[in-house]
Amino acid sequence: TTQKHRGFGFLTYMEKEDAAAAMDNMHNGELYGRVLTVNIAQPMKIKGGEQGWASQPVWADADTWFERQQQEEEIQRMNKEQKAAAAAAANAPKGAAAAADRSMEEEEEGDAGPGAVDPMAAAEAEALNKP
Numbered sequence: 123t124t125q126k127h128r129g130f131g132f133l134t135y136m137e138k139e140d141a142a143a144a145m146d147n148m149h150n151g152e153l154y155g156r157v158l159t160v161n162i163a164q165p166m167k168i169k170g171g172e173q174g175w176a177s178q179p180v181w182a183d184a185d186t187w188f189e190r191q192q193q194e195e196e197i198q199r200m201n202k203e204q205k206a207a208a209a210a211a212a213n214a215p216k217g218a219a220a221a222a223d224r225s226m227e228e229e230e231e232g233d234a235g236p237g238a239v240d241p242m243a244a245a246e247a248e249a250l251n252k253p
Contacts, residue, residue: 132163 135141141162149160 133141133144135144145160145162148158151158151160
């Protein structure tokens, strides 16, 4: 020990009520001409983490960061696919768009066996092909 005053100290109380009473009585009190600040000790903070300072190591939130990165990449991929589909739909002729809609409906229904012809789709195709 250097016998120098470092400007702080730690006290431990057995009862929470005693600690609270000491904080209430001594906080902003004066001792030898100096104003005291009395509060509950917090664990040392480590630089890093998303908030700048954290009470846990930098690598502790690596899993959540990785999951968030994967989610953002998935959202970007889905947005690109959606834009590409919208561009393809805008560039396709009307008859092709109707045929694409029909094929999607057929895939969703899936109840008709292979080679089954939908009468509504046939009538629609016939109407589109007439001059």
